[in-house]
Amino acid sequence: MKMVTAIVKPFRLDDVRDALSQIGVKGITVSEVKGFGRQKGHTELYRGAEYTVDFLPKTKIEAAVGDDIVDQVVDAITAAARTGKIGDGKIFVFDIEQVVRIRTGETGEDAL
Amino acid sequence: MEDILNLRYALDTFYFLVMGAFVMWMAAGFAMLEAGLVRAKNTTEILTKNVTLYAVACIMYMLVGYNVMYPGEAVNGFWPGVSFLLGAENDAAEVVAASADTWYDGAYYSGRADFFFQVVFAATAMSIVSGAIAERMKLFPFLTFAVIMTAFIYPLQGYWKWGGGFLDAAGFQDFAGSGVVHLTGAAAALAGVMLLGARKGKYSADGSVHPIPGANLPLATLGTLILWLGWFGFNGGSELVISNAGEANAVAAVFVNTNAAAAGGVVAALVTARLTFGKADLTMVLNGAIAGLVGITAEPLNPSPELATLIGAVAGVLAVFSILLLDKLRLDDPVGAISAHGVCGIWGLVAVVLSNPDATLGAQLLGAGVIFAFVFVASFIVWGAIRAAVGIRVSEEDEYTGVDVSECGLEAYPEFTSAGKV
Numbered sequence: 001m002k003m004v005t006a007i008v009k010p011f012r013l014d015d016v017r018d019a020l021s022q023i024g025v026k027g028i029t030v031s032e033v034k035g036f037g038r039q040k041g042h043t044e045l046y047r048g049a050e051y052t053v054d055f056l057p058k059t060k061i062e063a064a065v066g067d068d069i070v071d072q073v074v075d076a077i078t079a080a081a082r083t084g085k086i087g088d089g090k091i092f093v094f095d096i097e098q099v100v101r102i103r104t105g106e107t108g109e110d111a112l
Numbered sequence: 113m114e115d116i117l118n119l120r121y122a123l124d125t126f127y128f129l130v131m132g133a134f135v136m137w138m139a140a141g142f143a144m145l146e147a148g149l150v151r152a153k154n155t156t157e158i159l160t161k162n163v164t165l166y167a168v169a170c171i172m173y174m175l176v177g178y179n180v181m182y183p184g185e186a187v188n189g190f191w192p193g194v195s196f197l198l199g200a201e202n203d204a205a206e207v208v209a210a211s212a213d214t215w216y217d218g219a220y221y222s223g224r225a226d227f228f229f230q231v232v233f234a235a236t237a238m239s240i241v242s243g244a245i246a247e248r249m250k251l252f253p254f255l256t257f258a259v260i261m262t263a264f265i266y267p268l269q270g271y272w273k274w275g276g277g278f279l280d281a282a283g284f285q286d287f288a289g290s291g292v293v294h295l296t297g298a299a300a301a302l303a304g305v306m307l308l309g310a311r312k313g314k315y316s317a318d319g320s321v322h323p324i325p326g327a328n329l330p331l332a333t334l335g336t337l338i339l340w341l342g343w344f345g346f347n348g349g350s351e352l353v354i355s356n357a358g359e360a361n362a363v364a365a366v367f368v369n370t371n372a373a374a375a376g377g378v379v380a381a382l383v384t385a386r387l388t389f390g391k392a393d394l395t396m397v398l399n400g401a402i403a404g405l406v407g408i409t410a411e412p413l414n415p416s417p418e419l420a421t422l423i424g425a426v427a428g429v430l431a432v433f434s435i436l437l438l439d440k441l442r443l444d445d446p447v448g449a450i451s452a453h454g455v456c457g458i459w460g461l462v463a464v465v466l467s468n469p470d471a472t473l474g475a476q477l478l479g480a481g482v483i484f485a486f487v488f489v490a491s492f493i494v495w496g497a498i499r500a501a502v503g504i505r506v507s508e509e510d511e512y513t514g515v516d517v518s519e520c521g522l523e524a525y526p527e528f529t530s531a532g533k534v
Contacts, residue, residue: 044323045323045389045390045391045393046323046324046325046393046395047323047393047395047396047435047436047439047448048321048388048389048393048432048435048436048439049320049321049322049323049439050323051322051323
């Protein structure tokens with residue numbers, strides 16, 4: 001089982017979500033985050049004083065998926081989130097040790 | 113004839129009460145404006161300051177302030193004497209038995225309505241201070257200052273002009289309070305800001321200014337528009353009469369000019385910000401509206417609407433540059449109160465000579481100078497005394513955590529609260 005964590009541009013969220021449902025991913029967790037990579041920040045102005053904002057808004061999507069569909073999931077997210085411009089984001093794949101469904105107590109692949 | 117007199121009395125009393133209610137609503141305007149321009153962690157505390165200072169002003173002005181400002185029999189042009197609690201209301205039967213020819217020289221509206229209209233002005237003057245000292249002042253020392261400001265400092269300088277004291281005798285003109293209310297509030301704020309110091313992280317040793325952006329610009333905008341609406345009561349009510357055709361026309365002119373000046377201030381601030389920074393800064397635009405309103409407040413009756421718009425526009429430009437200047441002087445004013453109410457208050461007093469033939473530049477400058485000097489010095493002494501006794505600034509740690517938690521024990525935008533045991 002793998003946890004696929006993707007940081008994408010916020011306006012690509014709906015496309016990523018549709019793409020994931022199409023390949024059978026049953027649930028995701030989404031959070032609003034800020035960050036930067038090669039996409040630098042920008043300067044803002046408040047009452048005449050300039051300041052740099054390094055952190056840009058992004059959306060983090062986390063999906064726990066079976067080993068059998070990990071590659072499809074990564075491809076789906078990549079295709080849905082890509083704009084070709086700097087700041088498109090990254091995908092990280094982690095190994096999951098254990099998964100538990102709280103309502104029923106099911107564990108492992110059954111809990112995904 | 114008695115019917116007409118009854119009606120006039122009732123109409124003017126009604127007018128005072130409604131206009132006073134509009135000015136009361138400005139308390140909501142200040143509260144929202146300030147809440148929007150501070151950081152989230154300091155929101156509850158500024159709201160608490162705003163609501164409580166309003167209440168303190170109402171009580172202190174009733175207990176002693178009103179009588180200091182409007183004494184029945186003053187001691188002399190400088191000192192009104194001190195008395196406590198409101199006097200008796202006019203006797204309705206006596207009132208309508210008065211002569212119609214000298215009607216307006218006598219008691220032509222309710223005494224309580226007069227107090228009501230005046231008390232909300234005292235609260236407005238005090239409210240100007242809370243924004244300038246936001247995010248780093250302790251609550252109860254602030255309220256202590258409010259007690260003295262509304263019981264004594266504001267009423268005494270108010271007596272000198274509106275109570276018939278020496279400034280009035282010198283020919284100083286101030287229709288609705290660019291000086292008596294707005295410059296007064298700004299002077300008290302300036303004294304406080306100087307003794308309080310800037311927010312941590314606002315200015316660095318090399319002279320650079322770090323923005324501390326407000327957390328809620330919708331609230332700030334709402335607050336400004338509420339103030340704009342309330343100002344129709346502030347200036348409109350200061351005509352003091354509406355019960356005949358001439359006065360009704362005058363009130364209408366005041367409303368139109370008040371509105372025009374705000375509009376002028378907005379556009380001027382917008383253009384100035386755009387030209388100076390390359391961007392349209394909403395917070396400057398909001399300050400511009402208020403600056404325009406302050407600028408017209410000393411004389412909203414006589415100007416033409418076009419002149420009123422220009423007066424507001426000049427105020428808008430002044431506000432933008434004085435906000436920048438205050439930062440250069442390292443005087444941290446998170447909402448621009450000292451600029452919008454102080455600098456533009458002085459402009460408003462000077463601009464009276466543009467349309468009021470009874471005004472002279474000399475008298476206007478005298479009034480501005482006296483009001484500023486007295487209120488600034490008196491406030492400086494009071495703030496200084498409070499600072500020496502109990503301190504006025506929160507601790508560094510409390511400033512970092514946020515005064516909502518340290519002063520109020522409650523967050524404005526709570527997250528991750530627990531539901532308690534179920």
